[in-house]
Amino acid sequence: MDKSAIHPDIAALNFKSLHLDSIEQEHQAWEHLMYSDKISRRNDGRLLYGDLTRYAHIESGGWWCNAGVDPRSFSSLQSPQKPTTKIWGCYKPNAPRNKVDEPGKFIKYEHPPKADLSIFLLDVPEQIANRIYSKARVNPTNSDRQSGFWYCVWKYNVPVTIAEGAKKAASLLSQGHAAIGLPGIYAGYRSKDNQGYEIKARLHEELAVFATPVRDIKFCFDYETKPKTKQNIEIAISRTGRLLEQQGAKVSVVSLPGPDKGVDDFIVEYGSLAYEKLSFEALGLREWQKNNQELRHSPPSPPKLLSSIERKQRQAHKYNNDSQYDNQKLESEIQQKIKLMDSQELASLVLEVANYFKKPYQENDPQTLQMKVIRQVIRSQKEEIIERLSSNEQELEIHPEQRTRLRH
Structure with missing residues (x-):
C-alpha cells in the first residue's frame, strides 16, 4: 500500500496478504473466493476441474480486502449493537489472468464468483473517524460510536464520496472523507434481476441505505481519455x-484533471490539499452533465508543455506528499506511544510541545516538523488526554501551565 496515499492504520485494518495455509495445505485465496453455494461442485464437494484451472493463478499470492459491514442491518440495530459483517470482498492476485474477450489485458481484481456484488465500507480507525465527524459537524453519542463508523455515517447523514474500488475508497478515507467503494462503475444500481432479465433501474440495496434526503453525495471516478471509457x-x-437524487440526496461530481488516472494517484502526485480544492469545486450533477456535453462539441486542446517553473512545482508537490506519507506513519507511532505513557509522562509531553512553539523555531527544521505532528495528535485526542490527566490529578504534580495549554 506504499505510495497509495492510504493511512497505515486503514491499510492494516482492511488489507491482508493471502498465502498457503501450512496446516490445511491449501492457499487461503480459495476459501475467500469460492464460498458461494451456487458454484457447481463434484459429489465429494471439491471444485470442478474447469474452475480449478481458471483460478489456478490465485495461488501465486496477492492481497485481500474485506467489504466491511452490511448497511442493510443498520435500521434494525439498537446501539451499541454491532452491524452484520460481510464475507464478500476482493482479491488482487500477484499474477492476474487474461481477459478472454480482450487479449493482452488482465483481470486486476477477483471477486467471489456466483456471489452478489457488494460495496466496500472499510473499517476506519478512531482518529480518522473523529476527523470525519468533525468535518461534518456531527458528534455521535458513545453508544452510537460503538455500533461503528458507518452506522454513524448513516444515522447522522454524514456526506459521502463514491469511488471505484477498495484502494481508492481507502485513499479518500485517509484524507478525511467518508468514501464508499464500488466494485465497478456500474455497480451502484441494478438493471437486471438474478435471472438476467431487464428490470426498472434501482439503486444497489446497500448503496440505497445512504440515499437519504439532503445528504451530500459526491462521485469521484477515474480520469479517462478513451472516448468509450469516458462515455x-x-x-x-x-x-x-439520478436514482440518488430521486431519494432526495444532493449529488455532485469531482472531476480529476489528469494525467494521473485514479484519485489515489492524484493525491500521491499533488497532495491532499489539491484534492480538497477539487472536492470543493465539484459540480452539481446537472451542471456536470451540461459541461460534458459542451466539451464533446469543442475542438480538442493541444497537449500542454510544462514550463521549468511548473516542472519544479510538480516536483515540490511530490516531495510534499512524500513528507505527508511519512507524517502519517509518524502520527500512528506517536499515538501508540501516548497510549503507553503514564499520566506524568503525558503531562510533561504536553508542556514540552507547548513550550517549543513559544520560542522562535525554524519552519522546515526536522524537530519542528516532528513537534507539529505531536501537537496534531495531542489536539485530536484532547478530550481523552484531559480525562486521563484529570482522573489522576491528585497523584500528579501538574504545572498550571500544562493544564492551561492542553485545554486551549
Missing part, C-alpha cells in the same frame, strides 16, 4: 446519480 463513466454516474 461509460458518464452513463454510470448519470444513472446512479
Whole structure:
C-alpha cells in the first residue's frame, strides 16, 4: 500500500496478504473466493476441474480486502449493537489472468464468483473517524460510536464520496472523507434481476441505505481519455446519480484533471490539499452533465508543455506528499506511544510541545516538523488526554501551565 496515499492504520485494518495455509495445505485465496453455494461442485464437494484451472493463478499470492459491514442491518440495530459483517470482498492476485474477450489485458481484481456484488465500507480507525465527524459537524453519542463508523455515517447523514474500488475508497478515507467503494462503475444500481432479465433501474440495496434526503453525495471516478471509457463513466454516474437524487440526496461530481488516472494517484502526485480544492469545486450533477456535453462539441486542446517553473512545482508537490506519507506513519507511532505513557509522562509531553512553539523555531527544521505532528495528535485526542490527566490529578504534580495549554 506504499505510495497509495492510504493511512497505515486503514491499510492494516482492511488489507491482508493471502498465502498457503501450512496446516490445511491449501492457499487461503480459495476459501475467500469460492464460498458461494451456487458454484457447481463434484459429489465429494471439491471444485470442478474447469474452475480449478481458471483460478489456478490465485495461488501465486496477492492481497485481500474485506467489504466491511452490511448497511442493510443498520435500521434494525439498537446501539451499541454491532452491524452484520460481510464475507464478500476482493482479491488482487500477484499474477492476474487474461481477459478472454480482450487479449493482452488482465483481470486486476477477483471477486467471489456466483456471489452478489457488494460495496466496500472499510473499517476506519478512531482518529480518522473523529476527523470525519468533525468535518461534518456531527458528534455521535458513545453508544452510537460503538455500533461503528458507518452506522454513524448513516444515522447522522454524514456526506459521502463514491469511488471505484477498495484502494481508492481507502485513499479518500485517509484524507478525511467518508468514501464508499464500488466494485465497478456500474455497480451502484441494478438493471437486471438474478435471472438476467431487464428490470426498472434501482439503486444497489446497500448503496440505497445512504440515499437519504439532503445528504451530500459526491462521485469521484477515474480520469479517462478513451472516448468509450469516458462515455461509460458518464452513463454510470448519470444513472446512479439520478436514482440518488430521486431519494432526495444532493449529488455532485469531482472531476480529476489528469494525467494521473485514479484519485489515489492524484493525491500521491499533488497532495491532499489539491484534492480538497477539487472536492470543493465539484459540480452539481446537472451542471456536470451540461459541461460534458459542451466539451464533446469543442475542438480538442493541444497537449500542454510544462514550463521549468511548473516542472519544479510538480516536483515540490511530490516531495510534499512524500513528507505527508511519512507524517502519517509518524502520527500512528506517536499515538501508540501516548497510549503507553503514564499520566506524568503525558503531562510533561504536553508542556514540552507547548513550550517549543513559544520560542522562535525554524519552519522546515526536522524537530519542528516532528513537534507539529505531536501537537496534531495531542489536539485530536484532547478530550481523552484531559480525562486521563484529570482522573489522576491528585497523584500528579501538574504545572498550571500544562493544564492551561492542553485545554486551549
